[in-house]
Amino acid sequence: MKRLIAGVVLGVGLTAMAHGAGDPAAGEQNAAVCAACHGQGGAKPIMAVYPKLSGIGEKYLYRQLVDIKAGDRPIPEMTGLLDNMSDQDLWDLAAYYNEQEMVVGQADPELIDRGQALYRGGNMASGVAACAGCHSPSGAGNEPAGYPALGGQTAGYVAQQLKAYRDGERAAGANAAIMMDVASKLSDSEIEALANYVSGLN
Template identity: 70%
Template sequence: MKKLIAGVVLGVSLTALAHGAGDPAAGEQNAATCAACHGPGGAQPIMGNYPKLAGLGEAYLAAQLRLIKSGERAVPEMTGQLDNFDEQDLQNLAAYFNQQPAGGGQANPDLVTRGQALYRGGNMASGVPACAACHNPQGKGNEPAGYPRLSGQNADYVAKQLKAYRDGTRGGGNNAQLMTDVASRLTDAEIEAVASYVSGLH
């Protein structure tokens, strides 16, 4: 597992370095259409199972936009949305959303203890590593490695993605293999608890 994590971190870091930085001002011009689903600045999605885009990390956002555009990551709601965007447009969008203030969320008080234990310490019995190892103890992510910010993210969205990794319906990208392995070891109750916890982590 440690070799896999190290390999993924190196691969993502090199990928991130291979692409130029985006222009947030240029990205803002194309972000208006995104607000219909993700809210102004990508911070207030209209539905809980849509992601907050604000502050996720430019490298992560750009990588996901590329995967969605190519179809390697299937997101039915995004079908056709990126067809007219070139590589620089995607990078600019990522830069714009990354600079927007990330909003907070609210954790279910009944799930905080279990969610915190899993996020910070993992589950040694089932081989689940601590989420904090890659996503930062405060949930701020790891921009150079391309790991997204989880702090304040919608709990419904986090749970949906963990279940998609677990059942193999979310793939693509350098992190997919790692997340598929981690999620395959999570129970529904653990997913609910850790998703709730990161939503309130801010």
């Protein structure tokens, strides 16, 4: 009997972890203001340097919203937008966007081979780790670890963020140290190839 109860408790706990702490329906009600920049459902931002929010991971997105609200990750365009949202509101927003489908773009064929080699194998000569190790070979990310899904993300945004990590401009968050170390070893041309490859990955 004890084993049965333990199994039920474990199963419920794992289900809760899989689904996260947010309510997507509640999050949708607060997402209207986000659509002005990130597009309906977070899938089609109005500018390539704005991220797609759809399907990137509830835990990751929640952490970013917390950092943005606290001012640890300054984003001028979002100043004040999260001030009146509770912690649960942020979880709900993250859950809503995580349930939306990522729209994958078309990568530049001329850069795919180099981008794929870097994403899957890194660069042994310069010590760049393979992106696939944390973000998965398919670009689906790692939700329990809070590593975002990258497949389909806009190339402009990915390139901008890699440069921000490399230059020390993006230093907030649990995984920032990892990303800053990886990005510090990337050249501009490698960043361009990686960002392009990710934009078409599915």
